[in-house]
Amino acid sequence: MKTFMPLALLAATLTVGGQAQAQDATAEVPAYQDPLLKLDIDERENRYQFERSSLRALNVHDPLEGINRRIYRFNARFDRYVYLPVVRTYVWATPEPVRTGVSNVFDNLRDIPNLGNSLLQGKFHLSAQTTARLLFNSIFGLAGIFDVAEGMGLPQQDEDFGQTLGVWGVPPGPYVVIPFLGPSSLRDGTGRAVDWVFEDYVNFMENRDFMNNYQATWGLWAIDLRYGIPFRYGALDSPFEYDQVRYLHTKLREFEISR
Template sequence: MNPVYWISGLFGCIFFTGTVLADAPNEYVNYSDSGHELDFPAYHDPLDELDIDKSETRYQFERSSLRALNVQDPLEGMNRRIYRFNAQFDQHVYLPVVRTYVWATPKVARKGVSNFFNNLKDIPHLGNSLLQGKFQRSAETTARLLFNSILGIGGIFDVANSMGLPQQPEDFGQTLGVYGVPPGPYLVIPFLGPSSLRDGTGKVVDWAIEDNVNYMNNRDFMNDYQATWGIWAIDLRYQTPFRYGALDSPFEYDQVRYLYTKLREFQVDN
């Protein structure tokens, strides 16, 4: 999955947003069909100074807890700048585009779009399950692909989930971890967020798997109609529950870094 295509597609969608955003209702919008309520207002810049009473125990606790959040981060200065850029981009560009998408698109259509792209993700999920020796999971993912691609009309309907076959994500970063490759230094990737040297490499491999498999000729279609990359990018944010500033802490960068690292450790071990 070439990131150049989806970035260019996303910025193409921004022009559309500028023409219709003024007509969109200026209110809280629950834009995720997965049950996560994500309201667009009340954004907090995670790196601005917060109004915290430093005499209170909460501040002292958070400050003293930073030692427990230590993660290998030799590029911290650069990572923090990218984190701030991502937060500002999310507030001023990404979320307004997603809000317009929600306003202009019926929920059933948004669900179908999400299901379609999620179905394509099962290609690298299947490959990585096999590489990790998780053969039962591989069989279940294969069944998901067949049911959703055939009965679900190219993945627009997630019939496999209702049949007791939920999506079981596996990525190449996890595969490398299973075989003992350490995560390496922590990285914050522009637009994409938290990662590591191992996981960033894994993303590239997973994109290459999707591109080369070209399941149902989806890559040929998306490359011929590059606006679909913008739709993919919008749907990616639409399905992501993370909100910058949600932790309401001056140490959000450290906490996100720690939580991401622990989550990846858990995913590798399971």
């Protein structure tokens, strides 16, 4: 995962694309709580007025808020009833060294768009570092199963095309919540699609050909994607979770572009 300032630490768990070290199989998973289900505001007693006034400071351009909130709630239910049960089964059935190796392989492939975007942003030092990671992990790490570059002082540098557009001065546009994927913006959602096409075009080590020939690997990719993200819907235990997540995600992206 990326390293960022304390204000954005909570949002670190949201980056689906993304990429945190997975939780141990014995780790507790917070119980799901729908933050909006039991919200009952009594206007006469001015309940939640402090929270509401505080949220004015968290204002984010969100003209699609009604649709976004519905997608957010859909994502939360999908996560609770489908995604997390599958991930728990994966953790139960797969030894940790195997899970680590799977994550390392997919991380190695993600260095392809990382390299391209570092070059486009003029971060040539990071480009050289990512190139070295690709070479060391692909050759000595056996196609990325082992992250030997990390031990050599070459941590992964996450750069995406949404960040590249931001560096070029493209504004984020309206906030959007993408089905299954979560918080984003018009700029970052477009950037995600460009990264996907670029990775498909490069087809590093013929990985896309392999995954298309063996469709089950796409399922493994999706499981590993969620396995590496510790965020849990309802963990904030607040009726204003949507607003808080929206604000933190937006500030995180601003930081990632400015660094």
